[in-house]
Amino acid sequence: MSKEKPSIPKGTRDFGPAIVVKRNYIFGVIKRTFEKFGYLPLETPAMEQLSVLTGKYGEEGDQLIFKILNSGDFLSKTSAEDIAKGSKHVTRKISEKALRYDLTVPFARFVVMNRNEITFPFKRYQIQPVWRADRPQKGRYREFYQCDADVVGTNSLLCEAEIVQMIDEVLSTLGLKDFTIKINHRGVLAGIAEAIGEKGREADICVAIDKLDKIGAEGVRKELLERGISAEAVSKLEPLYDLAGSNEEKLEQLQALLGETAEGQRGLKDLREVWTYLAQLGSYALTTENPSGQPRLMLDVTLARGLSYYTGCIFEVKVNNVSMGSISGGGRYDNLTGMFGMPGVSGVGFSFGVDRIYDVLEELELFPNSSQVGTRVLIVQFDKESELYALPVLQKLRDAGIAAELYPEAAKLKKQLGYADQKNIPFALLIGSEEMASGKLKLRDMQAGEQRELTIDEIITQLTLSPA
Amino acid sequence: MSKEKPSIPKGTRDFGPAIVVKRNYIFGVIKRTFEKFGYLPLETPAMEQLSVLTGKYGEEGDQLIFKILNSGDFLSKTSAEDIAKGSKHVTRKISEKALRYDLTVPFARFVVMNRNEITFPFKRYQIQPVWRADRPQKGRYREFYQCDADVVGTNSLLCEAEIVQMIDEVLSTLGLKDFTIKINHRGVLAGIAEAIGEKGREADICVAIDKLDKIGAEGVRKELLERGISAEAVSKLEPLYDLAGSNEEKLEQLQALLGETAEGQRGLKDLREVWTYLAQLGSYALTTENPSGQPRLMLDVTLARGLSYYTGCIFEVKVNNVSMGSISGGGRYDNLTGMFGMPGVSGVGFSFGVDRIYDVLEELELFPNSSQVGTRVLIVQFDKESELYALPVLQKLRDAGIAAELYPEAAKLKKQLGYADQKNIPFALLIGSEEMASGKLKLRDMQAGEQRELTIDEIITQLTLSPA
Numbered sequence: 004m005s006k007e008k009p010s011i012p013k014g015t016r017d018f019g020p021a022i023v024v025k026r027n028y029i030f031g032v033i034k035r036t037f038e039k040f041g042y043l044p045l046e047t048p049a050m051e052q053l054s055v056l057t058g059k060y061g062e063e064g065d066q067l068i069f070k071i072l073n074s075g076d077f078l079s080k081t082s083a084e085d086i087a088k089g090s091k092h093v094t095r096k097i098s099e100k101a102l103r104y105d106l107t108v109p110f111a112r113f114v115v116m117n118r119n120e121i122t123f124p125f126k127r128y129q130i131q132p133v134w135r136a137d138r139p140q141k142g143r144y145r146e147f148y149q150c151d152a153d154v155v156g157t158n159s160l161l162c163e164a165e166i167v168q169m170i171d172e173v174l175s176t177l178g179l180k181d182f183t184i185k186i187n188h189r190g191v192l193a194g195i196a197e198a199i200g201e202k203g204r205e206a207d208i209c210v211a212i213d214k215l216d217k218i219g220a221e222g223v224r225k226e227l228l229e230r231g232i233s234a235e236a237v238s239k240l241e242p243l244y245d246l247a248g249s250n251e252e253k254l255e256q257l258q259a260l261l262g263e264t265a266e267g268q269r270g271l272k273d274l275r276e277v278w279t280y281l282a283q284l285g286s287y288a289l290t291t292e293n294p295s296g297q298p299r300l301m302l303d304v305t306l307a308r309g310l311s312y313y314t315g316c317i318f319e320v321k322v323n324n325v326s327m328g329s330i331s332g333g334g335r336y337d338n339l340t341g342m343f344g345m346p347g348v349s350g351v352g353f354s355f356g357v358d359r360i361y362d363v364l365e366e367l368e369l370f371p372n373s374s375q376v377g378t379r380v381l382i383v384q385f386d387k388e389s390e391l392y393a394l395p396v397l398q399k400l401r402d403a404g405i406a407a408e409l410y411p412e413a414a415k416l417k418k419q420l421g422y423a424d425q426k427n428i429p430f431a432l433l434i435g436s437e438e439m440a441s442g443k444l445k446l447r448d449m450q451a452g453e454q455r456e457l458t459i460d461e462i463i464t465q466l467t468l469s470p471a
Numbered sequence: 472m473s474k475e476k477p478s479i480p481k482g483t484r485d486f487g488p489a490i491v492v493k494r495n496y497i498f499g500v501i502k503r504t505f506e507k508f509g510y511l512p513l514e515t516p517a518m519e520q521l522s523v524l525t526g527k528y529g530e531e532g533d534q535l536i537f538k539i540l541n542s543g544d545f546l547s548k549t550s551a552e553d554i555a556k557g558s559k560h561v562t563r564k565i566s567e568k569a570l571r572y573d574l575t576v577p578f579a580r581f582v583v584m585n586r587n588e589i590t591f592p593f594k595r596y597q598i599q600p601v602w603r604a605d606r607p608q609k610g611r612y613r614e615f616y617q618c619d620a621d622v623v624g625t626n627s628l629l630c631e632a633e634i635v636q637m638i639d640e641v642l643s644t645l646g647l648k649d650f651t652i653k654i655n656h657r658g659v660l661a662g663i664a665e666a667i668g669e670k671g672r673e674a675d676i677c678v679a680i681d682k683l684d685k686i687g688a689e690g691v692r693k694e695l696l697e698r699g700i701s702a703e704a705v706s707k708l709e710p711l712y713d714l715a716g717s718n719e720e721k722l723e724q725l726q727a728l729l730g731e732t733a734e735g736q737r738g739l740k741d742l743r744e745v746w747t748y749l750a751q752l753g754s755y756a757l758t759t760e761n762p763s764g765q766p767r768l769m770l771d772v773t774l775a776r777g778l779s780y781y782t783g784c785i786f787e788v789k790v791n792n793v794s795m796g797s798i799s800g801g802g803r804y805d806n807l808t809g810m811f812g813m814p815g816v817s818g819v820g821f822s823f824g825v826d827r828i829y830d831v832l833e834e835l836e837l838f839p840n841s842s843q844v845g846t847r848v849l850i851v852q853f854d855k856e857s858e859l860y861a862l863p864v865l866q867k868l869r870d871a872g873i874a875a876e877l878y879p880e881a882a883k884l885k886k887q888l889g890y891a892d893q894k895n896i897p898f899a900l901l902i903g904s905e906e907m908a909s910g911k912l913k914l915r916d917m918q919a920g921e922q923r924e925l926t927i928d929e930i931i932t933q934l935t936l937s938p939a
Contacts (some may be wrong), residue, residue, distance in 0.1 A: 128791065
């Protein structure tokens, strides 16, 4: 047995009780919203066949997949020749399983494996950790949770409208008051490329304008030229960076610009339909005013996001006046399961970045003051006699559904109250000889420092009525 | 990209929505009970340093740990000499991380790493998957959840009494009506060994009598003799297999037998104290009658359970009249963190076997009829006009907190109702031209097949009042 001081792998984290409770609060809000919109939970194993994951995330992604060593005498399948060929070659010989890299490929794999049992449209959400052998740095972990919702098997744009609603509802419920849901469409981007005379070049254009926030218009111009976009096209593109006016006005300006392109038309038609759905649903995102003046929902033609994958509407969410990347995003795709030889499964999905949302709620102090869980009252133990008296009191509290503890030893009062403080227990119950004689127990409000003498029934009433 | 039919690794499982919902129901009951007793959640990373896990589970256990291949050019640290020494030697050169094997070692590691921040007694629960490279077979998985609660830093036997209460409350809340919580004590086992003239041999004795259920008294006798226990000692031992009478009577018989042994005395004293706590708490386990006649709480001196680890009370729970191994178990230990060079951390813990509990609830049909989550009402879509009318209705339902969906396309009625059936949605809402004109919408009870015409407000009232 090693006696060295133990540690955890770089890029991983322990979540102690206080943090788990806060994270679960976020997960709870997200789950309840997903379920209100008809999404149901799916869980897939942490381990996937390596062959299921390989080739799905590009060359670079393949390198970042955590591979699991075969058990037993794994070298028995390798020859000296194999070894000589190097690590990459040997990996396939000594590893058949790997940790999932995201939730999308396992979802696609699940849909393909269960195609005959699934009723479409299939709405699933999935909240599970993923693992990436990335270099750990601030805000980037090797083990972190993803939080995805997807509906596959329908082309209805009601799904896109409901995604806007779900994002709005989750973030509003969490107490955020100033955020912008940016929306764009792959067809609009293709139409723009065509309209500026660079048809089919939208991938290059998007990679460049995706950096607009970071490197500015001048930087984007430089990159576009380097990527072989003509100076004339770039000049035609630039006015789009800050399309003025309301979403409706933007749609009209784009109509004038993209009216002739089939892809542009498709994009604008879809976007208008999403707006119609939202209007008919009375969406709060359409009517809520952000304090910053930024719109709650904004058509943003510079939003590019993962072009290789998405084919229709795309989303991204930014909290205004907080220095933090996007906290949610997603889009529509044509072909979820083609990678496994099952064509024609289209859908739309999005995800929340829980680590970022956590940091935003901390920064804005939006976590509820006292948590929903955790002990509500600690009974202090003075001696064997008070312990004996306290036991049925403890049981009465728990029977009333109140989380309660009796300190398990007759330690010093200071130590016991310190325990309550550390655990954020809002009340302590002190039962000395006087209290036992009178039946009036001392209930101490830990925050206010005040004590009241109450019967156990009065205490139960008070703790049941006061907010958790 | 591979087009072969994808699969999941042997011994792992996908959990589709219906199963996740049922599993979450079990987890929810367990969590609420743990929290009511003051236990708070901890989460540790799936990946631990290999050095943290190695040597903690014995030679055999080390083989069953899933090791993670180092990223990048992992072979660069190995020489031809290393390779020649074989897989076991090479493992240490190409793997530094591994998947956790249980929740106890990560908990011990957490306590050691955070010893200065933790307030003791520290009550934590942890519900997370673990991984074992075991040969998969029926009921044995390579990825499965463990569900542990431990309190460390106190010797109070109140903790043991509360464990009995938590087991009783969880299983009762889940609807189980006939189960037995078996309890024994390491000191009693040591005392028995001494009393029959085989002092210090309790490990051998326990390994043998642990098999009593499987191989019977004759088989146990044979094994004991093979292990070098004298025939005389075995004959003295055998009357203990079926100690008659109530728990109180058993304690008295044991008192007569073990009265002279220090360890036996310690065990009996502890057990009596647990009983005193339970009596004073008014424990239901003491007063509830199992339909089968088996006691709810039973002192069982043949209960042996993981002797190398436990030092005080030990527990195991069996559902009566169901062919299934123990569904919960645990015990007190002296030295949680000694493996990491931190002595003196004693505690007591237990865990629930969620896969087994799931199977028992299925077998006894104890899962609630309709789940707490999932869509409550599906609005059927006939055409564009009905869709337009339905959208604000949908919003009204959701605003009232009712999980609702509008079928996203005007598919055939049969298909839409089939979707509701598949998803176990209890109500369908049909809005045709007549309904739009009158404002009286058709609410169809999917199970009963009955339809009623109601206004949207009446529908909300009904769905809010009727149990989920």
